[in-house]
Amino acid sequence: xxxxxxxxxxxxxxxxxxxxxxxxxxxxxxxxxxxxxxxxxxxxxxxxxxxxxxxxxxxxxxxxxxxxxxxxxxxxxxxxxxxxxxxxxxxxxxxxxxxxxxxxxxxxxxxxxxxxxxxxxxxx
Amino acid sequence: xxxxxxxxxxxxxxxxxxxxxxxxxxxxxxxxxxxxxxxxxxxxxxxxxxxxxxxxxxxxxxxxxxxxxxxxxxxxxxxxxxxxxxxxxxxxxxxxxxxxxxxxxxxxxxxxxxxxxxxxxxxxxxxxxxxxxxxxxxxxxxxxxxxxxxxxxxxxxxxxxxxxxxxxxxxxxxxxxxxxxxxxxxxxxxxxxxxxxxxxxxxxxxxxxxxxxxxxxxxxxxxxxxxxxxxxxxxxxxxxxxxxxxxxxxxxxxxxxxxxxxxxxxxxxxxxxxxxxxxxxxxxxxxxxxxxxxxxxxxxxxxxxxxxxxxxxxxxxxxxxxxxxxxxxxxxxxxxxxxxxxxxxxxxxxxxxxxxxxxxxxxxxxxxxxxxxxxxxxxxxxxxxxxxxxxxxxxxxxxxxxxxxxxxxxxxxxxxxxxxxxxxxxxxxxxxxxxxxxxxxxxxxxxxxxxxxxxxxxxxxxxxxxxxxxxxxxxxxxxxxxxxxxxxxxxxxxxxxxxxxxxxxx
Numbered sequence: 001x002x003x004x005x006x007x008x009x010x011x012x013x014x015x016x017x018x019x020x021x022x023x024x025x026x027x028x029x030x031x032x033x034x035x036x037x038x039x040x041x042x043x044x045x046x047x048x049x050x051x052x053x054x055x056x057x058x059x060x061x062x063x064x065x066x067x068x069x070x071x072x073x074x075x076x077x078x079x080x081x082x083x084x085x086x087x088x089x090x091x092x093x094x095x096x097x098x099x100x101x102x103x104x105x106x107x108x109x110x111x112x113x114x115x116x117x118x119x120x121x122x123x124x
Numbered sequence: 125x126x127x128x129x130x131x132x133x134x135x136x137x138x139x140x141x142x143x144x145x146x147x148x149x150x151x152x153x154x155x156x157x158x159x160x161x162x163x164x165x166x167x168x169x170x171x172x173x174x175x176x177x178x179x180x181x182x183x184x185x186x187x188x189x190x191x192x193x194x195x196x197x198x199x200x201x202x203x204x205x206x207x208x209x210x211x212x213x214x215x216x217x218x219x220x221x222x223x224x225x226x227x228x229x230x231x232x233x234x235x236x237x238x239x240x241x242x243x244x245x246x247x248x249x250x251x252x253x254x255x256x257x258x259x260x261x262x263x264x265x266x267x268x269x270x271x272x273x274x275x276x277x278x279x280x281x282x283x284x285x286x287x288x289x290x291x292x293x294x295x296x297x298x299x300x301x302x303x304x305x306x307x308x309x310x311x312x313x314x315x316x317x318x319x320x321x322x323x324x325x326x327x328x329x330x331x332x333x334x335x336x337x338x339x340x341x342x343x344x345x346x347x348x349x350x351x352x353x354x355x356x357x358x359x360x361x362x363x364x365x366x367x368x369x370x371x372x373x374x375x376x377x378x379x380x381x382x383x384x385x386x387x388x389x390x391x392x393x394x395x396x397x398x399x400x401x402x403x404x405x406x407x408x409x410x411x412x413x414x415x416x417x418x419x420x421x422x423x424x425x426x427x428x429x430x431x432x433x434x435x436x437x438x439x440x441x442x443x444x445x446x447x448x449x450x451x452x453x454x455x456x457x458x459x460x461x462x463x464x465x466x467x468x469x470x471x472x473x474x475x476x477x478x479x480x481x482x483x484x485x486x487x488x489x490x491x492x493x494x495x496x497x498x499x500x501x502x503x504x505x506x507x508x509x510x511x512x513x514x515x516x517x518x519x520x521x522x523x524x525x526x527x528x529x530x531x532x533x534x535x536x537x538x539x540x541x542x543x544x545x546x547x548x549x550x551x552x553x554x555x556x557x558x559x560x561x562x563x564x565x566x567x568x569x570x571x572x573x574x575x576x577x578x579x580x581x582x583x584x585x586x587x588x589x590x591x592x593x594x595x596x597x598x599x600x601x602x603x604x605x606x607x608x609x610x611x612x613x614x615x616x617x618x619x620x621x622x623x624x625x626x627x628x629x630x
Binding site: 056 | 152177178244245250252253254255256257258285286287288290379382383384385388396397399400401402405545
C-alpha cells in the first residue's frame with residue numbers, strides 16, 4: 001500500500017490538509033478564501049501585507065457549493081494576522097502545500113479579465 | 125465495437141470489472157479518493173451514480189486502468205495475455221480508418237450557449253488535495269485545428285476550471301497543441317478554436333493520449349482500433365468535428381497572449397510537480413451534453429492508472445513502429461506500467477555493438493516519445509521486456525556502468541519529478557540509456573556467461589522429466605502442460621517468469 005499518512009515525508013508533515021471550509025465559515029461567521037502563491041516561501045506575500053494589491057483567490061465557502069474553487073482576480077489587502085481583516089485566508093505554496101497558519105483578507109474589488117503576457121513567455 | 129462509453133461500461137460490468145455506487149459521493153475529493161484507492165487495489169471501476177450537488181450527473185473512475193479493461197476495450201478476452209493485447213493494438217495501428225460525419229448525435233441532446241454557460245454546472249471533480257482547481261479533463265481530449273493546414277489534433281491535455289467560462293491549461297510547446305498555438309495562432313494574433321470532448325468511447329479517447337505526431341489525425345487511429353469509422357458531428361459554435369457519442373462537449377477559443385493561473389495538479393508521474401503558473405486560457409462559448417452525462421475521472425498518481433495502461437498498449441505500439449520503420453532490429457518493446465511511461469525497455473537481436481545508443485537516439489529524437497521517457501533499457505532478445513524481474517536481473521548483471529551508459533541532455537517534460545525547479549521551467553533535462561546487452565565481440569567460450577535458469581542450464585531430458593513429475597511431487601503448477609506446449613520452442617528465452625516458458629497460456 002502506498003501513501004499512508006504515516007509515510008508522508010517529515011518535511012511535508014507541517015503542511016496540514018486543513019479543516020473543511022464550510023465548517024470554518026459556520027464557526028467563525030465569515031467567508032473563507034485561499035490563494036496559491038508563486039513561491040515556495042512566505043516572503044513574497046509578506047512583502048505585500050496591508051497594501052491594496054491584485055491577488056488571485058479561490059472561493060472556498062460560496063453559498064452555492066457548486067461554485068467552490070472558483071477563481072477570482074481581486075483587489076484586496078491581506079494580513080498574516082488572522083483577525084485583522086474581514087475574511088479568512090489560507091495560503092498555499094506553488095505546489096499546493098497548505099501554509100499551517102490562517103491569514104485574513106479584505107476584498108475591495110473583483111477585477112474582470114485575464115492576465116496578458118508578452119508573446120513567448122510562460123509557455124509551460 | 126462499443127457504441128459509446130456507456131456500451132463499454134456495460135461490457136466492463138458484464139466481465140466483472142465495474143461496480144455501481146448508489147450512495148452519495150462528494151465531487152470534492154471523495155470521488156477522486158475512491159478512484160485512487162481503486163487503482164492501488166486494482167479494484168473494479170467505480171460508476172458513481174449519485175454525485176453531491178449534481179443530481180443526474182455521474183462519474184466513472186478507473187475506466188482503462190488495467191490490462192483486462194484494455195483487452196475488453198478492443199474486443200479481446202479479458203484474460204488475454206499482455207503480449208496478445210499488445211500485438212492487437214500494434215497491428216490495428218497500421219490500418220487507420222477515416223471518420224464519417226453524421227448530422228446529429230447524442231452529445232448535443234442538451235445545448236447551453238452564451239450566458240447560460242457555467243462550467244460549475246458540470247460535476248467537475250476536485251481530484252487531489254492541493255490541486256489548483258477542479259479538473260474536468262482528466263480522461264478527455266481537446267480538439268484543435270492547425271493555423272496553417274487542415275490538420276485537426278486530438279490531445280489529452282489537462283484543463284482546470286478557472287471561473288464560470290474559463291479554463292486554464294498546460295500547453296507545452298513541444299506538444300501538438302503547443303505546435304499549433306505557439307507556432308500558429310498566437311503569432312498570428314488569432315484566437316484558436318477548441319472543443320473539449322469528455323466521455324467519448326474509450327478507445328476514441330485513449331488515442332488522444334498518444335503523441336502520434338504533427339499533422340497526424342488521432343481520429344483515424346481510433347477508427348483503426350475500432351475496426352470502423354468514428355462518427356463525428358459538427359460543433360455548435362465552430363467547424364470543429366467531435367465524436368457524436370460523447371457525453372459532454374465544451375467549445376470555445378484560446379485567445380493569444382492571454383493567460384490564467386493553472387495548476388498545480390497531481391500528475392501521472394505520481395507526484396504534484398509543475399508549479400502553479402499563468403497558462404493558456406480556454407474561453408468557453410458553449411456546453412453540450414447527453415442526458416445524465418458520465419464524466420470519467422482519471423486520478424493521476426502512483427501506478428497503475430490509465431496513463432500507464434495507455435503507455436504499454438497504444439503508446440508502445442507507436443514507438444515500436446517508429447523504431448522498426450527506422451530499420452532498428454527491435455524484437456519487442458515495453459513501457460512498463462509500473463514505471464509511469466518514464467522507462468522503455470527494448471529487446472534487440474543485436475547486429476552491431478552500438479545499437480543501444482542508436483535506439484535511444486531514435487526514441488529521444490522523435491516527436492512521439494522523446495519528452496516523457498527518462499531511461500531507455502536495451503536488452504538482448506532472450507529477455508521478456510514485460511517481465512520486470514528479468515529486466516532488473518539484466519540491469520543488475522549485464523549493464524556495465526561505464527561502458528554501457530549513455531547520457532543525453534535534451535528537452536524534458538516539466539512534470540518530471542527529478543528535475544529542479546529551474547530545469548522544469550526551462551524544460552531541460554538529462555536522459556539515460558542503459559545498454560544491458562552482451563558485447564558482440566565477446567568470445568562465447570571465454571567471456572560470454574551462460575545464464576543459469578531452469579530453461580537454460582539443464583538438458584531437455586531433465587527438464588521434461590522434472591516438468592512431468594512436478595505435480596506428482598506435490599506442487600500445484602501444471603508443468604507437464606507447460607512442457608507439452610512449450611517444448612517446440614527452439615529457444616526458451618522470453619519467458620514471463622524464469623520458471624515458465626513464454627506463451628504458456630497459449
